[in-house]
Amino acid sequence: MKIAVCIKRVPDTEARVKVAGDGVSIDEAGVKFILNPYDEYALEEALQRKEQAGAGEVVVVTLGPEAAQETIRTALAMGADRGVLLKCDAIPADGLAVAKALAGELKDGGYDLVLFGKLAVDDANHAVGPMVAELLGLPCVTAVVKLELEGGTGTAERETEGGVEVVDFAQPAVLTCEKGLNTPRYPALKGIMAAKKKPIEAKPVAFEAGRYAVQSLSLPPDRKEGRIVGEGLGAVSELVRLLRTEAKVI
Amino acid sequence: MAGTLAVTEHKGGALRKVSREVVAAARQLADALGGTVDAIVVGAPGVDAAGADLGGAGADRVLVATHDSFGRYTPDGYAATIAAQAKAGGYAAVVVAATATGKDLAPRLAVLLDVPLASDVTGLAVELGTVVATRPVYAGKAIQQVALNAAPALVSIRPNSFAPGVAGHAGAVSNVNAALGAARVTVRDVRAAQQGALDVAEAPIVVSGGRGLKAPEHFKLIEDLARALGTAAVGASRAVVDAGWRPHGEQVGQTGKTVSPELYVAVGISGAIQHLAGMRTAKIIVAINKDKDAPIFKVADYGIVGDLFEIVPRLTEEIAKVRAG
Numbered sequence: 320m321k322i323a324v325c326i327k328r329v330p331d332t333e334a335r336v337k338v339a340g341d342g343v344s345i346d347e348a349g350v351k352f353i354l355n356p357y358d359e360y361a362l363e364e365a366l367q368r369k370e371q372a373g374a375g376e377v378v379v380v381t382l383g384p385e386a387a388q389e390t391i392r393t394a395l396a397m398g399a400d401r402g403v404l405l406k407c408d409a410i411p412a413d414g415l416a417v418a419k420a421l422a423g424e425l426k427d428g429g430y431d432l433v434l435f436g437k438l439a440v441d442d443a444n445h446a447v448g449p450m451v452a453e454l455l456g457l458p459c460v461t462a463v464v465k466l467e468l469e470g471g472t473g474t475a476e477r478e479t480e481g482g483v484e485v486v487d488f489a490q491p492a493v494l495t496c497e498k499g500l501n502t503p504r505y506p507a508l509k510g511i512m513a514a515k516k517k518p519i520e521a522k523p524v525a526f527e528a529g530r531y532a533v534q535s536l537s538l539p540p541d542r543k544e545g546r547i548v549g550e551g552l553g554a555v556s557e558l559v560r561l562l563r564t565e566a567k568v569i
Numbered sequence: 570m571a572g573t574l575a576v577t578e579h580k581g582g583a584l585r586k587v588s589r590e591v592v593a594a595a596r597q598l599a600d601a602l603g604g605t606v607d608a609i610v611v612g613a614p615g616v617d618a619a620g621a622d623l624g625g626a627g628a629d630r631v632l633v634a635t636h637d638s639f640g641r642y643t644p645d646g647y648a649a650t651i652a653a654q655a656k657a658g659g660y661a662a663v664v665v666a667a668t669a670t671g672k673d674l675a676p677r678l679a680v681l682l683d684v685p686l687a688s689d690v691t692g693l694a695v696e697l698g699t700v701v702a703t704r705p706v707y708a709g710k711a712i713q714q715v716a717l718n719a720a721p722a723l724v725s726i727r728p729n730s731f732a733p734g735v736a737g738h739a740g741a742v743s744n745v746n747a748a749l750g751a752a753r754v755t756v757r758d759v760r761a762a763q764q765g766a767l768d769v770a771e772a773p774i775v776v777s778g779g780r781g782l783k784a785p786e787h788f789k790l791i792e793d794l795a796r797a798l799g800t801a802a803v804g805a806s807r808a809v810v811d812a813g814w815r816p817h818g819e820q821v822g823q824t825g826k827t828v829s830p831e832l833y834v835a836v837g838i839s840g841a842i843q844h845l846a847g848m849r850t851a852k853i854i855v856a857i858n859k860d861k862d863a864p865i866f867k868v869a870d871y872g873i874v875g876d877l878f879e880i881v882p883r884l885t886e887e888i889a890k891v892r893a894g
Contacts, residue, residue: 332823332843336710345711356824412715413685414676440823441707444688446676449644453680458753459644461673464817474757478818479669480768481580484642485758492754498810498817498824531685532716534701539712542849545856545866551875552883558855558871559887566853566870568774568832569798569888 320375322365323430324399325421325448326358327410328383328390329441336538343533344409352386354393357436359503360496364466365434366398367501376400378428382420383410388519395514396506402519412442413531418450420524426455435495437462445495452493460486462497571661572604574721575628576651578670579612587666587771589626589733594693594726595664596627596734601695602661605629606738609654609745611647613640624740626733631740636747641756642670644677649750652681657745660721662700667725668771675725684719691730691829691850700724708823708846728771729829767802769819774832775851777804777821779844781837781858781877785814790881791836797889804828806838822847837877840865857881 330336330350337346354362362379369375379394381387382405391402405420425433433455435448445461452459464483465476471490476483478497506514548554548561562569575595577588588608595606608628610616614635623631634650655663655678663678665671667689679686692703700722706713717723769775776798778791788803795801805815807822821828823843833851838844840856840863848854849868856869857877866872873880 330707332708332846333841335842336707338711345707412713414688415679415683415685418676418680443704443706443708443827444676444686445672446679446686446688449673449676450680453648453677456751456753459677460754462669477669477673479642479759480762480771482759482761484756485760486754487757488754498820530717530719531687532718534714534716536706537712537714539705539709539849542854542868543870545869545872547861547866547872547874549873550861551873552879554873554875555880555883555887558873558884559891561871562832562853562855562888563891566832568853569892 320369320372321430322368322375322377323425323428323433324358324362324365324377324379324394325433325435326362326379326381326390326394327355327439328352328381328387329355329439332356332440338536338538343536345536352390354390355436355439357438357440357496357498360498360500361434361436362394362397362399363501363503364496365432368432368468378403380421380424381405382407382417382524384408391519392514393506395517396510397504398510401517404519404521405524406521407524407526411526411528412533414442414444414446415450416526418447418454420526421447422451422454425451431490433457433491433493435493437495437497448493448495455493458488458492459494460488460492461495463494464497464499466494466500571602571659573599573602573606573662573664574655574658574660575606575608576663576665577608577610577623578666578668579610579616584622586733587668587728590728590731591664591666591726592623592626592628593734594731595662596736598662598664598693598695598700602698604661607632607658609634609651611639611650613637624738625735627736627738628740629738631742632745633742634745634747636749638749639747641759643752643756644673644754645750645752646748648674648677648681649748652678653748654745655682655721662722662724665725667727671725675723679723682721682723684721684723685717687715687717687724689727690724691727693724705827705850708827708843709849710846727829729773767800769802769804769821769828770826772800772802773830774798774801775804775821775828775830776801776834776836777806777838778809778836779806779838780808782809788815790877794834794881794885797885797892799892806844835865835869836881838865839863840868
C-alpha cells in the first residue's frame with residue numbers, strides 16, 4: 320500500500336498572532352511552528368494502514384520554505400518513510416495554487432491513497448484536499464471520521480450538520496481527515512533517531528500569482544472589556560435581566 | 570450584465586436557513602456589481618418546493634436542477650451541475666455556504682471553474698468592480714482581506730455572518746440541466762442526527778461546557794440550559810473532547826469549530842487562546858466560572874463568578890420562566 324500524506328507547517332495553536340511589517344502576513348518572530356494538528360490524523364491513518372498491510376510506503380509531501388524540513392522530520396519520526404519538500408519562499412494564500420503544485424507532484428506517484436488533514440489551522444481553507452482530487456480526477460471524501468478499506472474500494476463516514484454520511488469510493492482516492500478518526504502517536508526516541516537518516520527530496524516550485532490577492536491582514540477588533548455581573552447565586556437574576564433587556568438575546 | 574449565483578441547500582424539503590444568508594450575500598454583491606441574483610436548487614425531482622420562498626430571500630430567479638440520483642448530496646454530480654450553470658450564466662460571482670456540504674463542494678467548483686476560492690467568508694465588498702472578501706484566519710486571531718481577481722469570484726460564507734434577506738424579488742422558477750459528472754463516490758446512507766439537534770457552527774445560541782464540569786454526566790446541566798434557551802446547540806472545550814467526554818463535532822476552538830452565534834454561554838471553561846479564537850465573534854458572551862481571574866472573563870460581556878453546579882440550574886430555571894412568561 321503506497322500512501323501520500325500531504326502535510327503543512329503551521330503556527331502553534333497556542334501562538335499569539337502579530338501582523339508583520341508587510342501588512343499581509345504574520346510576524347514569525349518567536350512563533351513556534353508545528354505539524355498541522357489535522358495532518359496528524361492523516362499521518363496516523365496512513366501509518367496504521369501500512370502496518371496492517373504489512374508492506375508499503377508512506378510518503379509525506381509538503382509545500383513550504385526550507386524550515387518545513389523540520390515538519391517533515393516530525394512526520395518521519397512518527398514513522399513515515401520519506402519526505403518531499405516542494406520548496407518556495409512562502410506558502411501561497413491561494414489554495415488552488417497550492418493544490419496545482421501538489422497535484423503535479425502526486426500525479427505519477429502511483430499512490431493508492433492521498434491523505435490530507437481536514438483543514439490547516441492557519442488559512443482554514445479546508446479546500447486543498449478536494450481541489451487536488453478534482454485536479455487528479457480521483458474520488459474524494461472530506462472530513463472523514465471513520466474509514467474502512469477492502470481490496471480496491473473503501474467506505475468512509477463524514478459528519479454533516481444533518482447527520483453522518485456513509486460514502487463508498489474506489490481507490491486510488493483522496494481523503495481529508497477529521498479529529499476522531501484515530502489517536503495520533505507521539506514520535507518515540509527511536510523514531511526521532513531513525514528520522515535523521517530518512518531521505519527528504521527538495522524540489523523548487525513556482526505558482527501563478529495575483530488571482531487571490533491578500534490586501535491586508537489585521538487583528539480583530541478587541542471586544543469591549545469584560546464585565547462581571549456578580550458572584551454566586553445572587554447574580555443570576557441580574558444576568559437574566561441583562562440578557563433580556565440590555566442584550567435582548569433571550 | 571453579469572449576475573451572481575447563489576448555491577442553496579435544503580433539508581427535508583425545506584430551504585436551510587444558511588441558504589437565505591447565501592442569497593442575501595449574493596444580493597449584496599449583485600447590488601454592488603450590477604446584475605441579478607440567480608439561486609440554484611439541486612436535488613431529486615420534487616425539490617422545487619424548496620425554492621418557493623427564494624424570491625422572498627432576495628433571488629430574482631430560481632434555477633432548479635433535478636436528477637433521480639440527487640436525493641442525497643453527491644459531490645461529483647452537484648459540482649458538475651453547478652459548475653455548468655456557473656459557466657453558462659457567465660456570473661461575476663458565485664456564493665456557497667461554508668457548511669459541511671459547501672466545504673466539500675466549493676473547492677471542486679474552484680477547480681472546475683479554474684478560479685481561486687475564498688472560504689468561510691464573514692464579509693463582502695466590491696472595490697472598483699472587484700470582489701473583496703473578509704475572512705478570519707488563524708481561527709479568528711487575524712482577519713484577512715483578499716481581492717479575488719478572477720471571474721467568477723467564488724466565495725463560501727460562514728453561517729450566521731450575513732443577515733438573511735427580506736426583500737421581495739420575483740423568484741421566478743425555471744429548470745436547468747443536471748449534470749452527473751464522473752460520479753466517483755456514492756453516498757450510500759445518511760444516518761440522521763438526533764431529531765432537532767443543532768450544529769454548533771450554525772446555531773444562534775451555543776452553550777459550551779469545559780473541564781469545570783468535572784465529569785461527563787454533568788453535561789446534563791449544559792443540555793438543560795441549552796433546552797431552556799430554545800434553539801441552542803451544545804458545545805465543548807478541547808479539554809473535554811480530548812478526554813472523551815463529548816464528541817469532537819461539538820468542539821469549539823481552533824482545532825474544532827469556529828462559531829459566531831448571537832449568544833455564547835461558556836460554563837466551566839477557562840478560556841485558552843485556541844478556545845477564545847473559536848468563539849470571539851459571538852455577539853454576546855456569557856461566562857460562568859469559579860476562578861475570577863480566568864481569561865474567559867476578559868471577553869465575556871456578562872460574567873458570573875461562582876460554583877457552576879449552583880448557578881447553572883438556577884439560571885436554567887429562571888430563563889425557562891422568563892421565556893415561558
